[in-house]
Amino acid sequence: MLIQDLIDRAGMSRFQVAVVGICLVINLVDGFDVLVMGFAASGVAVEWSLTESQVGLLLSSGLVGMALGSALVAPLADRIGRRPLTLVCLAACAAGMALAAVGTGPAVLALCRLLTGLGIGGMVAGLPVINSEYTPRRLRGTMIALYATGLLLGGAVAALLISQYGWRATFAVGAALTLAMLLVTALALPESLDYLAHRRPAGALARINGLLGRMRLAPVEALPPLPPRERSGVRAAVLRGQGAVRLALLWTAYFIMMAGFYLAASWTPRLLEQSGYSAGQGVSGGVLLNLGGIAGTLLFGALALRAPGRVLTMLAFLAAGAAFLTMGLVLGTTAAALAAAVAVGISVNAAGAGLNAGAPGLYPAGVRATGAGWAMAFGRLGALTAPRPGGAAPGPLPGPGDAVQHVRAAAGRGRARGRRHHLVRRAGLCARAHDQGEPMKAVRLHDYHKHPVVDEVPEPEPSGPLDVIVRxxxxxxxxxxxxIIEGQWAEAMAPRLPYTIGHENAGWVHAVGEGVTNVRVGDTVILHxxxxxxxxxxxxxxxxxxxxxxFFPGVSGHDGGMAEYLRTTARACVRLDPDTDPADxxxxxxxxxxxxxxxxxxLPLLHPGTSAVVLGAGGLGHIGVQALAALTAARIIVVDRNPGALHLAASIGADATVPADGDHVEAVRALTGGRGADVVFDFVAEQGAEQDAWEMTAPAGSLFVVGYGGELWIPTMALVAEEKNVIGNMVGTYTDLAELMVLAQAGKVTLHTVRYPLEEAPRALDDLALGRIRGRAILVP
Ligand SMILES: [Zn+2]
Ligand SMILES: [Zn+2]
Known part of the structure; x- marks a missing residue:
């Protein structure tokens, strides 16, 4: 058409660059709003104690919203205009994000996600259309590729914010960003030229000429003539004749692209874990996939300057197909499978960029958003069919990693058969090979600095008179x-690898040695x-x-409790109320x-009128706060870097909370009449916290060091002159555990937990290393 020819012949004006820029930033904000839930899930699950299926509902409600948005909302762009629809969709997104930030429960949050998803689904089809209309044809593939990176970058920003400020604050930031883009769009995003030319709302010609003027192009005298077939309606244009063939091809392409994307997304993290990258080393599957995606779309963008987009898209699909095939062939070799999965990620992202650039042009302007929206909605179904690790196994949908675990487990069995297990004789435990037990799953450390592996090993059996086997x-x-994985305990405990880790265990007595009298089979127990x-x-x-x-199961080289069964002794068992859920x-x-x-x-130091500081309100600290509240009349002051942790502390007994923002030592002094606290519990004791803890301790006060890793530097003069005490603390006694269980069963100490299936131990360890867990991660076999 004439107008498009004008644009194709000229360079890009500042106005056009601004339009493309706005589309890119909106897409970035969309990426933030879509992907935020995936990163927020664990924090939300902790705060509301959600089950797996509730978390699944939260994650899928956004995706369902997007599919519905693409199918039902996006086509409205062809009726009311691309610009008004984008404004409405941004408003819906912002509302969904804002309501989510103050959400009171999973049902509300799921509705918020649905609303946000509807908004995003409604605009993701229209934005590339505007983007490409204002771009000369020769730059279109490149601009769309740049545009596509926005989504991935937005997700990365959301992930960063969540790890720093918690999920509510991050949702609030998303709402603010979305609102800001609503304003920018209202002020600066123009209507689609093709929409004006084909739908011809009132004043269309004047508006087109205004826009051409802003692009420094000559005005047109009349609107271009309408091709006759467009008068016959949307459905006819999208679904019939040539449209039907296009539809079949395009929908199939989107379907395959989305299936490929989700295939790469569900396999890459697991393959990374299998090849031994721990999150502690700063590598996570999500990050790698995002980088691969950005690389793929940018590669497409760069090549699109030199080759036609259609050819590139075809090549990208061919590359993706080859990568898929390779991945299937080399699945047994983790490193090769990983490389192939990354190649799938890169090529499907390139293919996606090509589809998004090309799809709108396949439809006449009057039905462009409808055609592209429907294709995207159909593509989302592809996401559901992506072969997750585990393939076509019968029964419930297998989780990521099952097939690989299977391969590993089989390898583990082979190794076990070829070698005798020799246990060190200690504490009355008889050393003997125990190949005769039934096979069970166990999380075993094979090498330092690598993820432990879920192996099959023989079930333990009682081998001494006081042994107890716990399910x-x-x-x-x-x-x-x-x-332990980092090797910090290697010297102190000299464990022989491989062994099963896990030293925080509870369950049910499964078998006992002949000398055991304090517990019976079936008793619910927690283990010292x-x-x-x-x-x-x-x-x-x-x-x-x-x-x-x-001996210390899970630490000293004796098999621990990240398994279906554990061997311990009668002295370690504390009996619980039979109704107690061990995972709690x-x-x-x-x-x-x-x-x-x-x-x-x-306790003797914390009489009424005294003050106690809890430094670090994480997994240990939040229990310390509850124990202090239950047992003492001391004033409890909690110091932590994370606002979420302080919020939790205030709700479970803290009298005052202090953000660890650099002024926290002064803040604690101010709260304690300038003296410092009578007792300071340092649950961090590294990265400078240890020194802060010492500074916060009052003269004649006591510093209880619980965390470890740092070094405490104290001038002896200060120690002598102020008579301050430093006291070390190592785990606790059997009696401590028994007393704590009295508090727990009375509801005075509760543990905030996030549950993972035993098989997902590597993911739980990553989440812990990356600070994604509020409270405590629990593996449930
Ligand atoms: Zn002893
Ligand atoms: Zn522990």
Whole structure:
């Protein structure tokens, strides 16, 4: 058409660059709004104690909204105009995001996500249309590719914000950004030229000439003639004749592209884990996939300057097909499969950029948004069919990683058969090979600095008279597990690899040795993490952790509880109310007992009128706060970097909260009449917190060091002149655990938990390393 020819012949004016820029930023904000839920899920799940299926509903309601938006809302652009629809959709998005930030429960949040999804689905089809109309044909592929990177960048920004400020603040930021783009759009985004030329709203010619003027192009004298077939209506143009063939081809292309995208998205993180990259090393599947996506779309954009988009899109699909095929062939070799999965990610993103650039042009202007919207909506179905790891296994939809786990487990069985297991004889545990047990799943550390692997190993059996076999109901995931993987315990404990990790365990008694009298098969129990001998001086004084003849399942090279069954001893079992869900309390076995132990030791110092600081209100700290509130009349001051953690602390007993923003030592002094606190519990003890904790401690006060990793530097003069005390704390005693369970069963100490299936241990460890877990991660076999 004439107008398009004018644009194609000229360069891009500043106005056109601004239009493309606005579309890109809107897409960035869309990416933020869409992807935010995936990163927020764990925080939301903790705050509201959600089940897996509730989290799944939250994640899918946004996607359902997008599909509905593309199918039902996007076509409105062909009737009311692209610009008004974009404004309405942005408003819907902003409302959904704002309401989500103050959401009171999962149902409300799901509705918010649906609303946001509808808004995004409604505009994602129209924006590339505006974008490409204002771009000369030769630059179109490149501009659309640039535009497409916006979505991925937006997701990355959301992920960053969540790790720093928590999910509510991030949703609020998304709402503000969306609102800002609503204003920018209202002020500066023009209507689609083709829409004006073909739908011909009142004053169309004047508006077109105004826009041409802003592009420094000559005005046109009349609107171009309408091709006759467009008078016959939307459905006819999109669905009949040549349109039907296009529809079939385009819909299939979108379907395959989306299936490929989700295939890469669900496999890459798992393959990364399998090849041994831990989140502690700063590599995560999501990040890699985003980078691959940006690389793919930019590559497409660069090539589109030199080659026709249609050819490039075809090549991208061919490359994606080859990558798929390769991935299928090399699935047994993790590194090769990973490379292939990344290649799939890059090529399907390039193909997506090509489709988005080309699709609008396939339809006459009057039905462009409808045609592209329907194609995208249909493509979303492709996402559902993406072969997740596990393939066509019967039964419930298999989770990511199943097939690979299977390969690994089979390899593990082979290794086990070729070698005898020798356990070190300690604490009355008989050493013997135990190949005869039934196979069970266990999370085993094979190499330091690599993810543990879910293997099949023989079930443990009682081998000494005081042995107890526990069927695990919940195993806590702890920062100590990350330290173990990093090799920090290698020297102190000299464990022999591989072994099963997991030292925060609760479950049901499954079998007992002939000398066990304190528990029976079927009892619900939580386990003291270190089974002790009961005979040495430390044991007789009740100091279980200092036992001369103890072992530490999950840490010392003895198999721990991230498995279906665990071997421990009678002395480690604390019996619980039979109705207790072990997964609710498992982490009290280490995180809980450690916090409680320090508070319990400090009790004589915390008479009414005193003050106590809890530095670090994470997994341990939030239990420390509850124990202090339950046992003392001291004023409780909580210091933490994370506003979410402070919010939680205030709701469970903190009298005052102080953000760790650099002025926190002064803030604590101000709250304590300038003296500092009588008792400071340092649950962090690294990265400078240890020194802050010392500075916050009042003269004659006591600093209880619970966290570890840093170094405390104290001039002896200060120690002597002010008579301050520094007290170390290592886990806790059996009695501490028993007392803590009394508090827990009375509801005075509750643990905030996020549950993962046992098979997803690597993901749980990543989430912990990346600070995505509020409260405590629990593996449930
Ligand atoms: Zn622990
Ligand atoms: Zn002992």
């Amino acid at each position: 695990i109901g919940g195993a806590g995931v702890c920062r100590t597990d990350l330290h 993490p270190q089974p002790s001998c009961g005979l040495c001086p430390a044991c007789r004084a009740g100091r279980d952790m200092q036992c001369a003849d103890a 309390v498992a982490a009290l076995a280490d995180a809980g007992i450690t916090a409680y132990h320090a508070v319990r030791k400090a």
